[in-house]
Amino acid sequence: MxxxxxxxxxxxxxxxxxxxxxxxxxxxxxxxxxxxxxxxxxxxxxxxxxxxxxxxxxxxxxxxxxxxxxxxxxxxxxxxxxIGRTYQVPRPFEHLTVFENVLVCAHQGAALKGRQAWTHAMEVLERTGLAELANTPAGRLALLQRKRLEVARALGTGxxxxxxxxxxxxxxxxxxxxxxxxxxxxxxxxxxxxxxxxxxxxxxxxxxxxxxxxxxxxxxxxxxxxxxxxxxxxxxxxxxxxxxxxxxxxxxxxxxxx
Ligand SMILES: Nc1ncnc2c1ncn2[C@@H]1O[C@H](COP(=O)(O)OP(=O)(O)OP(=O)(O)O)[C@@H](O)[C@H]1O
Structure with missing residues (x-):
C-alpha cells in the first residue's frame, strides 16, 4: 500500500x-x-x-x-x-515579474538551469493562463492573477x-x-x-x-x-x-x- x-x-x-x-x-x-x-x-x-x-x-x-x-x-x-504547495495567502516576490517569480521556483525547486529553467517557467505560465502577464510585477496583480501565480509558483517546482x-x-x-x-x-x-x-x-x-x-x-x-x-x-x-x-x-x- x-x-x-x-x-x-x-x-x-x-x-x-x-x-x-x-x-x-x-x-x-x-x-x-x-x-x-x-x-x-x-x-x-x-x-x-x-x-x-x-x-x-x-x-x-x-x-x-x-x-x-x-x-x-x-x-x-x-x-x-x-511536493509543491500553495499558501492560503499568496506570497509572491512582489517586486519581481510574474515570469521571474516562476523562474526562481524552477531554479530552486526543480533544480533547472539556464534555458531549461526558462522554457519550463514559460510553459507553466501558459498552463496557468499567465503568459500575457509574464513581464508584470507580481505586486500589481489582481486577486485572480495572484491566485494563478501561486499555483504557477508551485508548478514551477516541478x-x-x-x-x-x-x-x-x-x-x-x-x-x-x-x-x-x-x-x-x-x-x-x-x-x-x-x-x-x-x-x-x-x-x-x-x-x-x-x-x-x-x-x-x-x-x-x-x-x-x-x-x-x-x-x-x-x-x-x-x-x-x-x-x-x-x-x-x-x-x-x-x-x-x-
Ligand atoms: N503554529 C501554531 N501554533 C499554535 N496553534 C496553531 C498553529 N497552527 C495552527 N494552530 C491552531 O490549530 C488549529 C487548526 O488550524 P489550521 O489552520 O490547520 O485549521 P484549518 O482547518 O486549515 O482552518 P481554516 O479552514 O480556518 O483555514 C487552529 O485552532 C489553529 O489556531
Missing part, C-alpha cells in the same frame, strides 16, 4: 497545547489522484499541508512520499522530491503532488470556474492533486474523491456527493459552515427554515 501510494500519512498526531490538529490520522493519495479536503475552520487542514510539505513536524506518525519516508526531510528537500490551499477563496464565480478549469487540466496531465477548499462546488467539479476532516481526524472519505450527504459531514461542517454553492445545501437550509 505504502509503495503504491503517491502520498501516505501513517497515523500522524499533532497537538498545539490543548488543540489537536491531527489525531492518529491515516490517509493515502494515489498517483494522479485528485483529492478534495473539506472541514470546519480550525479542523487542521492547513496544518496537515504543513506536515506534508515539511513546514511542521508531527508529534508522532510518519509521512511517506513515493514510497520514501520523508517525516524528517526538510521542506526544501521535499520540494525537490516533488511537482508530482500539488497541494492547493484555498486557492478559490475570495474569487468571483466566473473566476472560480476559470480556476477549476486550470486544476482539471493539471489533473488530466497526470498530476496528483490535494485541494483544501471551502468553495465546495469548485471541489465537486474538480476532484474524484473527497475527505472531510474534523477534530483532527477523517470523518468521511469517498465520492464527493456521498461525502457531502454524510450526516456527520452535514452536522459538523455544512450545518453552520460557509456557503457551498450546492443546490441541495440551499434546499436543506430552506427546509430547516420552513
Amino acid at each position: 505504502t509503495e503504491q501510494a503517491l502520498l501516505h500519512l501513517d497515523g500522524i498526531t499533532k497537538r498545539f497545547g490543548r488543540v489537536t490538529v491531527a489525531k492518529d490520522l491515516t490517509l493515502s493519495v494515489r498517483p494522479g489522484e485528485a483529492l478534495g479536503i473539506v472541514g470546519p475552520n480550525g479542523a487542521g487542514k492547513s496544518s496537515l499541508f504543513a506536515m506534508i510539505s515539511g513546514d511542521l513536524r508531527p508529534d508522532s506518525g510518519a509521512v511517506w512520499f513515493q514510497g520514501r519516508k520523508v517525516t524528517d526531510v526538510p521542506p526544501h528537500a521535499r520540494t525537490r522530491a516533488g 511537482p508530482r503532488l500539488l497541494l492547493l490551499d484555498e486557492v478559490a477563496g475570495g474569487l468571483t464565480e466566473p473566476e472560480v470556474l476559470e480556476l477549476v478549469e486550470v486544476v482539471k487540466q493539471l489533473h488530466a496531465e497526470g498530476l496528483g492533486i490535494v485541494w483544501i477548499e471551502h468553495v465546495v462546488h469548485a471541489l465537486v467539479e474538480a476532484v474524484g474523491r473527497m475527505v472531510c476532516l474534523a477534530g483532527g481526524d477523517v470523518i468521511a472519505d469517498g465520492e464527493p456527493m456521498g461525502v457531502l450527504a454524510d450526516p456527520k459531514v452535514r452536522e459538523l461542517y455544512l450545518g453552520g459552515g460557509p456557503e457551498t454553492g450546492l443546490a441541495d445545501e440551499e434546499d436543506r437550509t430552506d427546509e430547516e427554515g420552513a
